[in-house]
Amino acid sequence: MPEGHTIHRAARDQTRWIAGETLAISSPQGRFAEQAGQIDGRRLDTVEAYGKHLLYRFENAPTLHVHLGLFGRFTHHKVPAREPRGAVRVRFSGSRFILDLNGPNACELLEPPQIAHLLGRIGPDPLRADADPERAYRRIAKSKAPIGLLIMDQAVMAGVGNIYRTEILWRQRLHPETPGAALSRQAFDALWADAKDLLALGVKSNMIVTVDLERGRAAKTKYRERTNIFAHECCPSCAGAIRRFEMAARRAFVCETCQPPV
């Protein structure tokens, strides 16, 4: 489910719902119980997103790091609390909202050196105002690895996942197997700008939208109508067949007419 837009959206919403409050933090499933004890009853200062990572900064307590992975989800509802559904790893209970976290890849307390290490190993995030695209460009320009792997490599650029990878490369008319070093500076700049625009639209829409839609129409469309070639059979531009293949064990799609191999 989650790519970078989901994470930034969660940070934005959760800041509104529970930041600044003193929270009751529990672990209904029990697997996080010991750590939950360390942040239970603390005030949540900020919720920040870095690529696909979330950091919950508490007053006088370690920072909670969450990564949703492939299956992680947040659910929220208004108080009073209802029964946890499924394997709830951690529950945040605020004065107005209850937030449950299920299935995260990472859910752990970190001290400042560990946070520095985490932030040091992820690349610039197009959704962040402090992102430095030069760092991504330098990595791509000197790499022979395919651009389809590079833009999904969180150490190169943070936030893009399999769907945005597919859609951005189609929009930029770049074949996923093009070596990074073969991209011109202009092509990189356009790719970065497109990633930024699409991720920002994703945060605003709370869904992945990579096609042009009338304003406010996104909610009325079906999942498949919001993407160009991801999980599609035909190219919306040339009507040719979409080729499916695998890249790093993830499904990949390409229109080899619109995205000619280099």
Next chain:
DNA sequence: TTGATTGTTACCGG
């Protein structure tokens, strides 16, 4: 019950 899934990490061989 099986398979698939919008992710990451560790490890290994070339």
Next chain:
DNA sequence: TCCGGTAACAATCA
């Protein structure tokens, strides 16, 4: 060092 392949893990749904 870099790159590509593999396995393991996470939870839910069709």
